[in-house]
Amino acid sequence: MICNQCPRRCNVERSKAVGRCGVGENFKLARASLHFWEEPCISGENGSGTVFFSGCNLGCVFCQNYEISHRKIGREVSADELIKIFESLIEKGANNINLVNPTHYALQLADVLSKWKSPVPIVYNSSGYESVETLKMLDGLVDIYLPDFKYISSEKARKYSFAEDYPDVAMLALQEMKRQVGADVFDESGLMKKGMIIRHLVLPSNTNASIKALDYLAENYADTYISVMAQYTPCGNLTGYDEINRKLTKREYNKIVDYILSLGLDKIFIQDLSSSGDRFIPEFSENFKY
Numbered sequence: 001m002i003c004n005q006c007p008r009r010c011n012v013e014r015s016k017a018v019g020r021c022g023v024g025e026n027f028k029l030a031r032a033s034l035h036f037w038e039e040p041c042i043s044g045e046n047g048s049g050t051v052f053f054s055g056c057n058l059g060c061v062f063c064q065n066y067e068i069s070h071r072k073i074g075r076e077v078s079a080d081e082l083i084k085i086f087e088s089l090i091e092k093g094a095n096n097i098n099l100v101n102p103t104h105y106a107l108q109l110a111d112v113l114s115k116w117k118s119p120v121p122i123v124y125n126s127s128g129y130e131s132v133e134t135l136k137m138l139d140g141l142v143d144i145y146l147p148d149f150k151y152i153s154s155e156k157a158r159k160y161s162f163a164e165d166y167p168d169v170a171m172l173a174l175q176e177m178k179r180q181v182g183a184d185v186f187d188e189s190g191l192m193k194k195g196m197i198i199r200h201l202v203l204p205s206n207t208n209a210s211i212k213a214l215d216y217l218a219e220n221y222a223d224t225y226i227s228v229m230a231q232y233t234p235c236g237n238l239t240g241y242d243e244i245n246r247k248l249t250k251r252e253y254n255k256i257v258d259y260i261l262s263l264g265l266d267k268i269f270i271q272d273l274s275s276s277g278d279r280f281i282p283e284f285s286e287n288f289k290y
Contacts, residue, residue, distance in 0.1 A: 001025045005107050005134045006057040007169045021104035022072050023055030030054050030067070030074035030284035032085045034094055039227055039269050041192040042096065042123065042146070049094025049120070051085060052284065057104045058127045060150070060161045062203070062244055066236040067284045069101065075286040079108070083116050085290045090120055095191055096144065098123040106134045113141040121193055129166055130173035135180070145177035145196040152213040156206065160244070171216075174198065178224065197225040197269070201232055202256050205243035210256050218263045227269035228260055233281065248273065 003014045003025070010019025018024060034047030042048050052065065054074030063069045077085070086097050097118055102109055103126050113122060121143035128147040149170055151157040157166035177196055184195030198217055202210050217226050230253045238245040250273055257270050 001107075003104075005131060006103050007129055007131050007163070007165065008057055018055075019057075020059065021055040021057045022070075023104065024076075025108070026076045027079070027082050027105060027108065028054040028072070028074045028076050029082075029085070029288065030286070031282050031288050032089060032290040033282070033288075034089065034092055035098065035282070038098070038146075039197055039225075041186065041190055042098070042144070042197070044095045044189065044191045046093040046095050048096055048098040048123065049086070049089030049092075050098040050100050050125075050282075051082075051089075052100045052282065053102055053105055055104055056101055056127070058129045058161050058163060058166075060127075061238060061241055062160060062232070062235060064231070064233055064235055064281055065101070065284070070236060073284045073286060075288075079112050082112060086116070086118065088290050090118075094120060096121040096123050098125055098146075100125045102126060103130055106130075106138060110137045110141055113138075124177075128170040128173055129161075129163060130169070130176075132172050132176045135173060135176045139180050142180065143194045144192055145181055146199065147174060147177060147196070148199045148201065149174065149213060149217060150201065151209065152216050153209050156209055160203075160241075174221070178221070183223075184225070195225070197227050199227045199229055201229045202248055202253055203232060203244050204246050204248050204252065207252050207255050211259055214256070214260050214263070218260070218265055222265060223267070225267040225269060226260070226265065228256055228271070230271040230273050235281075 008020040012019040014025035031052040035050040036047045054068045056069035067073045123144040124142045125146040154164045158164040185193045
């Protein structure tokens, strides 16, 4: 498979070489489990059936899942085993199947999801760095989009993710995701069945950048849930990035929370600052159980 499915457009044959994502064409996973730390309408009481894919097409220097995005910990599974993993999570009571960091497997996932019909919602949980052409191939196969909107500044995107085009790419991707899922749908218990939640992670020393990003979201997605996250934890090698080599302060996060509340939006998720820390980073392994 010559791979150009993400905005990096590496144009490599992934059965023989790897591109920016660092993995081949076969699914590679590092964890599959019930997860209780997503937004309440995603996790609910039973948990979200999270499936963590190894590798990453974006590769942020601060990634909270550094072990899988940069070190590529995990093991390869076939499409049939992936379906068995989905079914195992559903048997355990998962509210949904949550595909975490799926971008570099989007086309392979489209093939699987077109053949296997899930009895629970499919969640596409991504960095927001997506090709619109690829997203269109997921139309009707994804029920809930859970994208990040990391940066509105090309300078920040280049510095932290080596993707100067991130803001423009993500803006177009959000439009396509919203077009596909439309208005939010919830069941009687408050679980999301269809819709979109846009996440923004507040970085240390970057509150002004966050304010600009939230201004954009408020102007263009006032009818969409926006999740303002405080869970930043320094991970990986941050040599040369002293400004983000620490946790977010209460003052910084409160500044952002106060700001988004001042915008008059009524679809907001916020976090307690205690949500940051190593204890909230899942354990990844090539020997994961499901």
